Amino acid sequence: FVILGFSHRPDMKVIFFILFLCIYIITVLGNLIILLVINMDPVLHTPMYFFLRNLSFLEICYISVTLPRVLVNLLSSDTSISFAGCAAQMYFFLFFGATECCLLAAMAYDRYRAICNPLHYMDIMNKKVCMQLAASSWICGNLVALGHTTFIFSLPFCGSNVINHFFCEIQPVLMLVCGDTYWNELQIILAAAFVILMPFLLILVSYGLIISSILNIRSAKGRYKAFSTCFSHLTVVTLFYGTAVFIYIRPKSSYSLDVDKVLSLFYSVVTPILNPVIYSLRNREVKSAL
Numbered sequence: 001f002v003i004l005g006f007s008h009r010p011d012m013k014v015i016f017f018i019l020f021l022c023i024y025i026i027t028v029l030g031n032l033i034i035l036l037v038i039n040m041d042p043v044l045h046t047p048m049y050f051f052l053r054n055l056s057f058l059e060i061c062y063i064s065v066t067l068p069r070v071l072v073n074l075l076s077s078d079t080s081i082s083f084a085g086c087a088a089q090m091y092f093f094l095f096f097g098a099t100e101c102c103l104l105a106a107m108a109y110d111r112y113r114a115i116c117n118p119l120h121y122m123d124i125m126n127k128k129v130c131m132q133l134a135a136s137s138w139i140c141g142n143l144v145a146l147g148h149t150t151f152i153f154s155l156p157f158c159g160s161n162v163i164n165h166f167f168c169e170i171q172p173v174l175m176l177v178c179g180d181t182y183w184n185e186l187q188i189i190l191a192a193a194f195v196i197l198m199p200f201l202l203i204l205v206s207y208g209l210i211i212s213s214i215l216n217i218r219s220a221k222g223r224y225k226a227f228s229t230c231f232s233h234l235t236v237v238t239l240f241y242g243t244a245v246f247i248y249i250r251p252k253s254s255y256s257l258d259v260d261k262v263l264s265l266f267y268s269v270v271t272p273i274l275n276p277v278i279y280s281l282r283n284r285e286v287k288s289a290l
Contacts, residue, residue, distance in 0.1 A: 001086050001176075003079045005070065005166045017074040023273055024067045030276035031056040034286065041289040047125040048114065051107045054134050058103065059272040062096040065089060066167045066268050073166070083153070086168040091149040093167065097244070097267070098195045099141030104237055105199035106133040108206040111233075116213045144195050152177070152184060165261055167268075171247070172260075192248035200241045207234060236278045240271045 006016055034056045038044045069089070073079040081089070110130075114121050148170065158178040165172040170188060174181055207230055214230070217223045243266045 001081050001083070001168070001173075002162045003069075003073060003081055003166065003168070004162055004164045005073050005079055007079070013074050017071060020067055020070055020074070020269070023269060024063060024071070027063050027273045027276070028060055030273070031060045033290070034276055037286060037289045044285060044289055047110050047122075047130050048107075050130050051103065051110055051134065054137075055100070055103055055107070055275060058096055058100055059275055061092070062100065063269065063272040065092045065096060070166050081168065086163075086173065087149055087153045089168045090152070090170065090173065091145045093169070093268070094145035094148055095141045097141070098144040099137050100240070101195050101199045101244075102137035102140050103134070104240070105202045105206075106137055108203040108233075108237075109133070112206040112210055115210050140195070144191055148188070148191065151187060155179070155181070155184070165264070167264075169260075169264060188248055192245070196241060196244050196248065200237070200245075203234075203237055203241075233278065236271060236274055239274070240267050243267045 006012065009016075035053060038049045038053045038056075066089070069081075110125055110133075113124050117124060152170065152174060156178045157176050160176060163169075163172045163176070174184055174188075177184070210230060211227070214223055214227060243263045247260055247263055
């Protein structure tokens, strides 16, 4: 395959390279710092920071699937990728993306228990439960990625070999498949409904209960602080889930690859750099430990 990337704007290649390089370095360093701080400070060995540690590791892996290859393609005239390389990139992108969907839902559930059941929080969210929730997220992500990648790359490809995207995303690769792709499209929509919509609904329910509990707080300062935290989390969640829902839950006939390319930047590049700021660097305990 040949990845088209941003070749339609050759005058912007240097600017894109510098921008993406800065984003990649900041994202990786930010998440590495969070990992080190949480691991080294015993005060942060709690359920919430256990999930944050998983998220930080996940974000490093997630952004490393796409951006290094994008940086290479921006500097090289040869933007080809092997069949196996494209399949591997799609698998790991879907693996980490689906895992993040589930992990964000687990984090929302953890916050719900912490705010709505504070007296029993440590009994409910014990180490075993946290490990089970995190492991379930990784296993679910692996199964979704394996199913999609195996299904798509077992189909015949013919005609054009140009992928109109900056990485091996499902839709642009699916458009190069010969024959009817109805079942693939249906599988994508069903999997997206399960992996994207269900966790998103769980997050909304959790935060609905959290906000209801916050309204009972007598202190205006306490209510403001809690609402501020919820709003920040929901902003990242909405950005990640919103763009993912728009891209995955619709038929192939409505695809606009140039628009999808821009939207993909939000959930594959923007959210990984925002998560350290939203979930950790604005956190007083993390800043104190740092």
